[in-house]
Amino acid sequence: MESHYYSKTQENVKSNPTTFSFPFADTSFTFHTDHGVFSKDYVDYGSYVLLKNFQPNALPEPILDMGAGYGAIGIVLAKLYDKPVDMCEINERAFHLIKQNIVENKVNQAFAYHSDLYTEVEGKKYSSIVTNPPIRAGKSIVYQMYEGAYRHLVSQGELWVVIQKKQGAPSSKAKLEEIFGNCTIIKRDKGYYILKSVKEK
Numbered sequence: 001m002e003s004h005y006y007s008k009t010q011e012n013v014k015s016n017p018t019t020f021s022f023p024f025a026d027t028s029f030t031f032h033t034d035h036g037v038f039s040k041d042y043v044d045y046g047s048y049v050l051l052k053n054f055q056p057n058a059l060p061e062p063i064l065d066m067g068a069g070y071g072a073i074g075i076v077l078a079k080l081y082d083k084p085v086d087m088c089e090i091n092e093r094a095f096h097l098i099k100q101n102i103v104e105n106k107v108n109q110a111f112a113y114h115s116d117l118y119t120e121v122e123g124k125k126y127s128s129i130v131t132n133p134p135i136r137a138g139k140s141i142v143y144q145m146y147e148g149a150y151r152h153l154v155s156q157g158e159l160w161v162v163i164q165k166k167q168g169a170p171s172s173k174a175k176l177e178e179i180f181g182n183c184t185i186i187k188r189d190k191g192y193y194i195l196k197s198v199k200e201k
Contacts, residue, residue: 015093022072024051025080030104031072037094038069038134046192047073047132050162053187053194056081059127061154062109064088066131066145071098071112073130078110086124088115117141118148126152130160135167142168143175150179153199160186161195169193 013036022029022043033040039047051073056063065074068087075098078085087110089095098112113120129149133142149159159180163169165188173195176183180197187194 013093022076024048024076027076027079029072029076029079030101031070031075032097032100032104033070034093034097037091037097040070043072044132045190046162046164049187049189049192050130050132050160050194051076054128054130054160056083057127057156057158059154059157061125061127061157062086064121064124064126064129064152066117066129066149067134068094068098068112069132070094071101071110073132074098075101075105075107075110077130078107079105082109084109084111086111086113086121086126088113088118088121090114090116117144118152121152124152125154126157127154128158128160129153132162133172135163139168139171142172146172146176146179150199155199155201157199159197159199161197162192163195164191165193166191169195 016035019032062084063077065087068074068089071087074085074087087098095114102110133145163172173183176197183195183197186196
């Protein structure tokens with residue numbers, strides 16, 4: 001199978017580490033990235049739109065960033081909201097970058113898991129789960145992320161998803177309505193949809 005950023009290992013992708021700055025909410029973040037990870041040269045616009053629109057709820061449980069890449073979303077949320085954030089990532093190279101970026105940005109409440117979907121956080125519950133899902137991994141993986149989110153959210157917990165219309169936002173909305181019984185379009189921005197579903201039970 002061709003190696004892409006959702007692959008567990010990146011043995012066929014030559015390493016070429018780089019660093020960039022990301023200003024957000026009056027804070028400057030620094031991210032270490034590399035070949036073989038998603039959006040290695042900048043925080044992609046979808047993640048930016050998700051960060052701009054996300055609102056944490058008042059529940060005490062931590063936040064989960066599912067499919068975290070090198071940790072941009074999770075690290076920003078942990079810093080901004082001073083709340084524990086777990087980050088799950090299957091890509092081994094990206095997982096090591098998350099750990100490096102936690103240290104670089106001095107975020108005390110962010111935690112990295114080298115995890116195939118939810119395997120490393122089974123039994124944990126979250127107030128919010130955020131994801132910029134790995135479209136290239138296929139619809140089956142993306143929908144497993146949605147279904148797993150329902151199991152890992154506390155009652156009244158929220159799943160936040162960013163996805164482009166052309167990459168399946170309408171079908172994702174329908175799937176989330178099937179799983180959660182609800183799905184709200186929080187924002188449309190340059191073809192990106194921010195979707196939110198609430199676990200009501």
